[in-house]
Amino acid sequence: KDYTAEGYAAALADLIGQHNPDIVITGNSAAGQDFFPRAAAAVNAGLTLDASDFDLTGDGRLIVKRTKYSNKSIATVEFLDTKPMMATLRPNVFKAEESGGAGTVVNATVGLSADDIKTKIVSVDRVESTRPELTEADRIVSGGRGMGNGENFSLIFDLADSMGAAAGASRAAVDSGFVPYEMQVGQTGKVVSPTLYVAVGISGAIQHFAGMGSSKVIVAVNKDPDAPIFQKCDYGICGDLFEVTPALTDEFKKLLSQA
Structure with missing residues (x-):
């Protein structure tokens, strides 16, 4: 029930193996920066962190823009033709818009047991706040x-x-x-x-x-x-x-x- 990087990474790697996605994206949160690179390494995928913009090439390869050198320059990263292509997205860079598509939510089962997680959570101290994160x-x-x-x-x-x-x-x-x-x-x-x-x-x-x-x-x-x-x-x-x-x-x- 508690977050562990190895647990999230193993679960995501298992899901990627089951569904073979072309592109996998998560938020550039503290957790995203923690477990996403581990999952990418596990499935031998290309990864770019803290993307501020996305695009696709004509043949469906991911193009990512991210800032460098304290926002002094912008790097454009074009993925090779290997899948999955993985990236973390900086929060709030896109406005929420109504989609014309009809996505499907799939309830998936991952091959992960408690014995696979070696990290032991000793205690969790939560700081309660009424303000936004x-x-x-x-x-x-x-x-x-x-x-x-x-x-x-x-x-x-x-x-x-x-x-x-x-x-x-x-x-x-x-x-x-x-x-x-x-x-x-x-x-x-x-x-x-x-x-x-x-x-x-x-x-x-x-x-x-x-x-x-x-x-x-x-x-x-x-x-x-x-x-x-x-x-x-x-x-x-x-x-x-x-x-x-x-x-x-x-x-x-x-x-x-x-x-």
């Missing part, structure tokens, strides 16, 4: 080292809650002990692609931008007019975050009360 959120508010301390992150949480957003953080804020690693957005944290990303007290390091650069709209709040984030955002507010953030929260609350 970072990698799936349509709106995200993140705080950086400019927040000063963990207590001040209440401003981030208040703003996030006022707009139904997830709460994130930069690596600098996490390394400073302000918030837990689960909130980290960036090259060494979670990769997100929300419609709206609000960066509060975040300077805009390349490593952070690598994790949120594909956001549709980026809003930055920072008191330093020379902060790199202002070169990358769509809207910038140069001011004291301890004044700007509560003001934004109040405005969102007013808008929601009028809705």
